[in-house]
Structures are given as C-alpha cells and as structure tokens.
Amino acid sequence: MGMKTEEKLIVKGKRLDGRKPEDIREMEMKVGVIPNANGSARVRFGDTIVVAGVYGARPLFPKHLQESDRAIIKCRYNMAPFSVEDRARPGPSRRSIEISKVARLALEPALFLEEYPETVVDVYMEVLQADGSTRVTGINAASLALADAGVPMKDLVVALSGGKIDDTIIIDLCGKEDNYSLADIPIAFLPRKNEITLLQMDGQLMPEEVKGIIKNALKSGQKVYKKQKETLRRKYKE
Amino acid sequence: MRPNYILKVLESGERVDGRKMDEFRKIKVETGIIKRAEGSARVRMGKTDVIVGVKMDLGTPYPDVPDLGVLRTGAEFVPIASPDFESGPPGEDATELARVVDRGIRESDCIDLEELCIKEGEKVWMVYVDVHTINHDGNLIDASALAAVAALKTAKIPKLEDEKIVRNELVKKLPIKHIPVTVTVGRVADNLIIDPTKEEEEVLDSKLTAAVMEDGKICAMQKSGNYPLSTEDVEKMIDLVIKKEKELRKHL
Numbered sequence: 001m002g003m004k005t006e007e008k009l010i011v012k013g014k015r016l017d018g019r020k021p022e023d024i025r026e027m028e029m030k031v032g033v034i035p036n037a038n039g040s041a042r043v044r045f046g047d048t049i050v051v052a053g054v055y056g057a058r059p060l061f062p063k064h065l066q067e068s069d070r071a072i073i074k075c076r077y078n079m080a081p082f083s084v085e086d087r088a089r090p091g092p093s094r095r096s097i098e099i100s101k102v103a104r105l106a107l108e109p110a111l112f113l114e115e116y117p118e119t120v121v122d123v124y125m126e127v128l129q130a131d132g133s134t135r136v137t138g139i140n141a142a143s144l145a146l147a148d149a150g151v152p153m154k155d156l157v158v159a160l161s162g163g164k165i166d167d168t169i170i171i172d173l174c175g176k177e178d179n180y181s182l183a184d185i186p187i188a189f190l191p192r193k194n195e196i197t198l199l200q201m202d203g204q205l206m207p208e209e210v211k212g213i214i215k216n217a218l219k220s221g222q223k224v225y226k227k228q229k230e231t232l233r234r235k236y237k238e
Numbered sequence: 239m240r241p242n243y244i245l246k247v248l249e250s251g252e253r254v255d256g257r258k259m260d261e262f263r264k265i266k267v268e269t270g271i272i273k274r275a276e277g278s279a280r281v282r283m284g285k286t287d288v289i290v291g292v293k294m295d296l297g298t299p300y301p302d303v304p305d306l307g308v309l310r311t312g313a314e315f316v317p318i319a320s321p322d323f324e325s326g327p328p329g330e331d332a333t334e335l336a337r338v339v340d341r342g343i344r345e346s347d348c349i350d351l352e353e354l355c356i357k358e359g360e361k362v363w364m365v366y367v368d369v370h371t372i373n374h375d376g377n378l379i380d381a382s383a384l385a386a387v388a389a390l391k392t393a394k395i396p397k398l399e400d401e402k403i404v405r406n407e408l409v410k411k412l413p414i415k416h417i418p419v420t421v422t423v424g425r426v427a428d429n430l431i432i433d434p435t436k437e438e439e440e441v442l443d444s445k446l447t448a449a450v451m452e453d454g455k456i457c458a459m460q461k462s463g464n465y466p467l468s469t470e471d472v473e474k475m476i477d478l479v480i481k482k483e484k485e486l487r488k489h490l
Contacts (some may be wrong), residue, residue: 086301097333108464185459195466199446201459202345207476210456214469 039149043141047131052141057116071116075104106188106198112152132178159188162213277393281385285375290385297364307354311340313369320374341458342449346418353413376436383420
C-alpha cells in the first residue's frame with residue numbers, strides 16, 4: 001500500500017505537477033536513436049526516460065534454445081545506476097527480473113514470431129531517469145523499437161499506469177504518486193482490439209474501483225497510441 | 239497427445255480429474271511443522287505441496303522508513319519438486335512467485351511492521367518468509383501465498399537479551415493486522431478455471447492472480463501467460479477471485 005504522506009497529492013483538482021487527473025505527462029518519443037541496433041526508441045513521460053533497443057531477429061545459439069517454428073523473444077529491463085536517487089546496484093535485481101518477464105509477455109502477443117523460425121528477438125530496455133511508471137514507459141519504448149526494427153506486428157503495444165488518489169482516478173503516475181497513491185496499476189494492451197497483455201497492481205482498492213481504473217487507462221491509452229503512430233510516421237517522412 | 243486431450247476436456251467445460259471448473263482440489267493446511275522456524279506451514283492442494291518457513295533476525299531498517307521492521311520474501315524451486323526444476327539461483331518464475339506472494343503480504347499491511355521496530359533507524363526485526371516447493375503439481379502461487387499467511391499467523395518473536403536473540407525462547411506473537419488471501423484464475427478458450435494442476439497450467443492461455451483482504455479489497459494483482467485478456471475477461475476473473483477467496487480463507 002502507498003506510504004502515508006503529509007503532502008496533499010491533489011489540491012483543487014490539480015496534481016503535484018499541475019496536471020489534471022486525466023492528464024498524461026508531456027510525452028516525447030523518437031525512433032532510430034541507437035545506430036547499432038536493428039530498431040530503437042527513446043521515450044520520455046515527464047521525468048521518466050527509457051531507451052529501448054532491439055537486436056534481431058538474429059540467429060539463436062546455443063541451438064537447443066531455438067524453436068523450429070518461430071522466433072523467441074527475450075527481454076531485459078534494466079535501471080542505470082544513476083537513474084534513481086539512491087544509486088541502483090548494477091546487475092539484475094529481483095524487481096528487474098520480474099519486470100523483464102512481464103514485459104516480454106506484454107509484447108509477445110503483438111508479434112508475428114512465426115515469420116522467423118530458429119531466431120531470437122532481443123529487446124533491451126534501459127531506464128535512464130526514473131520518476132515513476134518506468135515499466136510502462138519501457139514497454140512503450142520497446143513497442144516502438146520493435147516497429148522500428150521492422151519486426152512484423154499486428155498492433156503496437158500501449159502501456160500506461162493508473163491509480164487513485166482520494167476519490168479521484170488518475171493516469172500516468174509520477175514517482176511521488178507511485179509511492180503514495182492508493183494503488184498503482186500498470187497496464188499494457190493492444191489498442192486496436194483493447195486486448196490487455198500486462199496487468200499488475202499494488203495498493204488497496206475495491207474490485208469495482210479496479211475495474212474503473214482499467215477502463216480509464218484503456219481510454220487514455222489512445223493518446224499514447226496516437227503519439228506512437230505519429231512518431232513512426234515521422235521517421236518515414238524524414 | 240496428453241496436452242491436446244487436457245485442452246479438449248477444458249474447452250468442453252470439464253476437467254480430467256472430474257472437478258468443477260471453479261473447484262479447488264483438496265486443501266490441507268498444517269502449521270508449526272518446523273521446529274527451528276519462528277513460524278511455519280505446509281499447504282497441500284491436491285498433489286501440490288509447499289512449505290513456508292518464517293525466520294526472524296535483527297537488522298537495520300530501510301533509511302526511508304527507519305521505524306518499520308523489514309519483510310523479505312524468497313522462493314526456491316528446488317529440483318526435488320519437479321523434473322522441470324534445475325538447481326541454481328532462483329530463476330524468473332521463482333522470482334515472480336516470491337514477488338507476487340510478497341506483494342499480497344506487503345500491500346495488505348498483513349504484518350504490523352511498526353511493532354517490529356526496536357530502535358528507530360538502527361535496529362528492527364527482519365521477517366524472512368521463504369517458500370520451499372516440495373512437489374509441483376500446479377497453482378504454486380495460491381498454495382505458497384496461503385502457506386505464507388498461515389505461517390505468519392502462527393509465527394512468534396524470539397526473546398531478546400542485551401539486544402541479542404535467544405533462539406529457543408519465543409516470547410510473543412508476531413503482530414498481524416490483516417489477512418490477505420490469494421487466488422489465481424486461469425483462462426482457457428472462453429472458460430475460467432480455479433486451482434489448475436500442472437498439466438492444466440500448461441495449456442492455459444493466461445492467468446490472473448489477485449490478493450484480497452478481509453473487507454473484499456483487492457491489494458495485489460498479476461497477469462501471467464502470453465495471451466491477451468479483454469476488459470470483460472479481467473472483470474469476470476476478478477469476480478471469480480472474490481467469490482472463491484472466502485473458501486480459501488476458511489483454511490486459515
């Protein structure tokens with residue numbers, strides 16, 4: 001559950017950073033940011049910045065890990081040591097191992113992996129600066145990087161966090177809201193058919209409140225979807 | 239092939255072991271089974287068998303919460319429990335299991351961590367909850383979470399003498415504030431099932447796990463499996479968790 005704080009997180013309908021409950025932070029998205037990678041993207045939501053890189057589809061070794069009828073996808077979510085207030089120890093933590101797994105499951109349904117048998121698609125997400133909602137920002141970046149790499153996809157993957165402060169449903173939690181909100185619910189989905197591919201929660205809420213937050217996130221996610229599509233279109237214009 | 243058969247039966251709304259779709263296997267909860275642990279429980283759900291031990295130790299609090307005790311949850315998929323488990327440090331699935339069990343306990347405020355402060359900023363009780371799998375026949379998360387809470391509920395704090403632990407003298411109960419219960423719902427075709435066996439788990443599209451408190455609040459969720467869910471799926475799964483949670487709660 002969120003810790004207690006003296007500070008009011010919503011005053012007169014405005015959040016700490018001046019946003020309204022339904023506002024997403026300023027979004028910045030750019031693809032093709034890592035020359036060595038087959039696809040890459042940098043995504044910023046307010047002060048949260050994640051860069052994602054995709055290598056592959058490329059041959060997978062050792063051979064016994066290969067799937068004869070499809071590519072496999074590997075994901076690594078990692079926090080740069082300088083991305084958080086107290087330096088993060090380099091290397092995998094239990095948290096990053098779990099996030100890497102749920103991110104893989106969030107992305108996998110969007111991909112036509114059967115087009116590249118016996119290969120691997122490696123997806124790397126590096127959190128450069130953290131101010132809440134890092135896993136969903138990472139998934140947005142990974143989704144763009146996969147599209148940038150030309151991996152066939154049936155849809156982009158859109159991700160957002162939802163929560164609740166007092167009686168107000170909010171979207172795109174910043175770090176402070178993440179710590180003190182009544183709940184933090186990261187969601188990823190394929191917007192064309194509103195198929196949910198990642199859903200987690202911590203906090204304390206009644207079931208109906210949880211359902212409300214999920215619906216709200218799917219609705220707000222359309223804005224992220226639009227921005228993702230614009231970003232990809234811009235690349236081909238340049 | 240066996241998996242195809244399992245899948246076919248599930249798709250037709252039945253199960254190979256004759257259970258109803260929303261029926262748990264036989265559940266047995268025993269507590270106080272490990273003498274060396276400050277709290278312990280063994281949970282059997284059908285052939286799934288897990289043991290959770292609670293150990294208490296002294297440590298320093300986290301700097302941002304200097305007046306709170308520390309909870310740490312770990313899980314090991316030891317090779318004895320399944321031909322699929324290998325020795326070595328906890329992998330992705332064991333790590334996820336530990337973190338989902340931890341989330342239910344932590345987010346429900348199960349343990350009164352304030353009571354575990356000995357000297358603010360310097361010395362607090364550390365509560366280690368360790369899940370040890372003995373036999374894996376599916377639904378490890380529900381079984382482990384149930385065992386963890388059963389173990390915590392019966393755990394006792396050792397005596398302190400000159401700020402040192404006297405191991406064989408347990409003096410008071412571990413302060414418990416809330417009792418979370420964790421239920422996983424599996425989805426296959428358009429059917430939802432509870433308490434899947436291992437062979438059922440292998441054919442599920444996806445799963446949703448949620449921890450529920452006494453007052454019906456949800457305090458943790460985790461979707462797993464690589465198949466997407468619609469909003470309606472999620473809502474139905476949440477409703478089923480709420481319905482079945484009361485049954486598991488009776489075992490605590």
